[in-house]
Amino acid sequence: MNPYLDDDLITLGAHVRRFASERIAPGFQARDRTRELDRALMREMGSLGFIAPELPQAFGGSGLNALAAGVIMEEVARADLSLSYINLLASLNSQILAQYGAPAVVQPWLTRMTQGEAMVAIALTEPGGGSDAARLRLRVERRGDEYVLNGEKTSISAADQADAVVVFGRTGAPDSGAHGVTALLVPTDLPGLSRTRFDCHGQRAIGRGALFFDEVRVPVNHRLGEEHKGFVQVMQGFDYSRALIGLQVLAVARVALEETWAYSTSRQAFGQPISAFQGVSHPLADFDTQVEAARLLCLQALWLKTRGAAHSAEAAMCKWWAPKLAYDTIHQCLLTHGHGGYDRGLMEQRLRDVLGFQIGDGTAQIMKTVIARARVGRAAVPA
Secondary structure (H helix, E strand, C coil): CCCCCCHHHHHHHHHHHHHHHHHHHHHHHHHHHHCCCCHHHHHHHHHCCCCCCCCCHHHCCCCCCHHHHHHHHHHHHHHCCCCCHHHHHHHHHHHHHHHHCCHHHHHHHHHHHHCCCCCEEEECCCCCCCCCCCCCCCEEEEECCEEEEEEEEEEEECCCCCCEEEEEEECCCCCCHHHHEEEEEEECCCCCEEEEECCCCCCCCCCEEEEEEEEEEEEHHHEECCCCEHHHHHHHHHHHHHHHHHHHHHHHHHHHHHHHHHHHHHCEECCEEHHHCHHHHHHHHHHHHHHHHHHHHHHHHHHHHHCCCCCHHHHHHHHHHHHHHHHHHHHHHHHHHCHHHHCCCHHHHHHHHHHHHHCCCCCHHHHHHHHHHHHHCCCCCCC
C-alpha cells in the first residue's frame, strides 16, 4: 500500500517494468561498454508514451502528472540508469520549453522529444564554477534579431548526443549575478558550436562532455523566458528534476537489494544460508528501511508538485539524500556478493552509475543550503 500511487499508476508501473525487463535490461552492460545510446530504443519508448508523459497532449505528451513520470522513471532506471536520462532530460527540459518558449519554436521540439526522435540537454555548468551557477561567464550578446554566444560549458550530460541544448549565458553586466542570465534553446548543428565527450566513471551510455561556442548565432525567438531573468525563472523547474533523480537512483538501489536478499538465502556458509547471520541480514534490513523512507519522500515531493504546492525543500532533500543512500546501499550489496559483486557486472556498474549524482545536478552542500533557506530564510543563510 502506497499513499501516493493509485491503481492506475501501479498498473502503469507494471506495464513499464515489463517493457524495461524485455527491451532495456538486456543491453545494460553492452551500452556501458560501447558508450552508445540506442536511438531506436528511445523511439520505441516514445511511441509507448514513456517520455515526458506529464506534458499536455497538445505538446505531444499524455496529459498525465508528475507522479506518472516518476513511476516510469523508476522502472526505466531499474533496468538502466544511464538510459533513464532520456526521461530525466525530457521531463526537465519539456517543462522549460512549454512554459517559457515561443510556441512556434518549441512545439516541434516538444513533439520530437516525446516521440523519442530528439534529445535536448541542459547546459548550466561552466569550468571553475560548478556550484556557483549564478556566476556564469558564457557571453550572450544581442545583435539585431540574433544572440551571439561565446564561451564554454562543461560536465553536460549527453553533450555529444543532444540535438539541442537549453543554454544559460550572461546578457547582463559581469557582476549582475543571477539577474543577468538569459536562457536560450540552441540547436547543436549551428555553425561555431563544437563538443567533446569525457571518459566518465559511470553513466557511460549517456555520457558527459563540454560544449564550445564560437560566435554561435541564435535567433532571438529562441529565448526562453525574459531577457536577464532566465536563471531565476527556469531554475524553479529543477525542484521537479531533483525529485525525479531521487526516484531514479533509489530504483537502482531497490533492485540491488532485491537481488541481494535473494542471494543471501541461496548462498550457503557453515551449513546455513548467509541470511541467517545478523552481520549479513541486519545491514540489508537497515538500508532497505532507509530506501523505502527516501522513496516516500520523493513521491511526496512529486505529489506536492501535482497540487501546485511548494516543494523546494523536499526536492532538495531528495537530491542530497537519495544519491548517497543509493550508493551506500549498492556498496553494501556488492560486498554481500563478495568477489562476484566486485567482478565486472551488474552490481559494480550500478555503483558507478549512481555515484555521478553525488557530483552533478546540485551537490549535497548546495541542497542543504536550499533546505536551510526554506526553513529560516535567505537572510539567515546568505551563502
